Amino acid sequence: MALNSSSDQYGTVAVTIHWLTAVLILIALLTGFRAAAAEDVATEAALLRVHLPAAILVLVLTVVRVVWWLGIxxxxxxxxxAPSAQQVIAxxxxxxxxxxxxxxVASGTGMMLASGALPAIFSHDATSLPEYWRYRPRIPHGFGARLLIVLLIAHVAAALxxxxxxxxxxxxxxxxxxxxSQDAADRAV
Structure with a gap:
């Protein structure tokens, strides 16, 4: 498999970015929702210690993906x-x-900056975390998480x-x- 895509096959770089991003988005969603519902500070902090790096990696991979598609x-x-309407929807x-x-990422960063929660999250003896619902970036963050789930369901449904x-x-x-691709390669031989 080539690094770059062909007319009918995504290349290794695009495939790797896609599947790593998919796994990390699922991890970020699961840990984010579980942290929001956590009963105790230690559990919430532990979940956010996974959530934040997963979200940062999603951002990095998304930027790499955009650069990859636009420039390489x-x-x-x-x-x-596929009908043109399906192509437009895709x-x-x-x-x-x-x-x-x-x-x-922007609303999550805003929440962390507004709340000052980072030191407490990454402290091994976190005793309190802010009530994130009190900070305005929580609204788009929560809406975005739910919209992301809808988009994932639509994406998986279309793939299936x-x-x-x-x-x-x-x-x-x-x-x-x-x-x-394999058929074309076999015919060329």
């Missing part, structure tokens, strides 16, 4: 035969992912829809060659 690699062609969902990720139709969408976004 070309995206594969849309799935053959572009909108992907754009919203970027907007929401950047918004979540295309997979069940036989569009080989998972083959395009996984390591190795998609059947289409």
């Amino acid at each position: 690699d070309d995206k594969p062609e849309p799935i053959a035969g 572009r909108i969902v992907h754009l919203l992912f970027y907007v929401v990720v950047f918004g979540m 829809y295309h997979h069940l139709r036989g569009d080989r969408v998972f083959g395009r976004m996984w390591f190795g060659r998609s059947p289409t």
Whole structure:
């Protein structure tokens, strides 16, 4: 598998960024919601010690992805035969992912700065944490988390829809060659 994408297959860099980001977003969402519902300070702090680095890594990978797409690699062609409306919806969902990720990082950073919670979170003997709901960035952060879940569900549902139709969408976004790429390589030999 090549580092760069081809017309029908995402390259190793794009695939790695995609799947690492997906795992880290799930970790950030799970730890964020669990921290918000935590009954005690120690549990909340422990969850936030995972949540914050996961969110920072999501930001880093998202910036790398944007740079990768804008300056280095070309995206594969849309799935053959997909109606133009589906292609537009896919572009909108992907754009919203970027907007929401950047918004979540901005509002999370705002919450940490406004509350001054970082020293307490990374202290091994945290005795108190602020009530985050008192800080304005909490509103977009909570809304963004829920919107991110909706986008993830739409993204996974679309991928499953295309997979069940036989569009080989998972083959395009996984390591190795998609059947289409493999067939073309075999014919060239």
